[in-house]
Amino acid sequence: MALSNQNIRFRIEQAVIYGFTLVVAFFWKDVIEEFIEVIVPPGEELFVKLITAILATILVVVMIYVILRTERQADKMLKQIKKTQEQ
Known part of the structure; x- marks a missing residue:
């Protein structure tokens, strides 16, 4: 290609x-x-880093999902616009 x-x-x-x-x-x-x-109090750094990593991962996954879903919706709308323009 x-x-x-x-x-x-x-x-x-x-x-x-x-x-x-x-x-x-x-x-x-x-x-x-x-x-x-x-x-963070001494001795709890690892736990807080773990929680932070989990929350960051969840946030990023949600953001990726929203971006991909929005992109798909935009593609559908563009296809509909092209169809109406062709008619």
């Missing part, structure tokens, strides 16, 4: 955005770890 110039450009843009997102995530990781060290 041949890739169009627009498709290649889109993929490059995605890769750059993912790279920047990863850099920001590392900064937030450090901030969150320091925040946990300051707020």
Whole structure:
């Protein structure tokens, strides 16, 4: 399957955005770890990190679900619009 110039450009843009997102995530990781060290009583860090990881995972899964569902709905709407324009 041949890739169009627009498709290649889109993929490059995605890769750059993912790279920047990863850099920001590392900064937030450090901030969150320091925040946990300051707020959480000694000896409970592991438990709080576990709870935080579980909550973050749930949040990300929900966000991915919403994005994918929204994308599917947008595709359906675009197909309906194209059908009405063809008629």
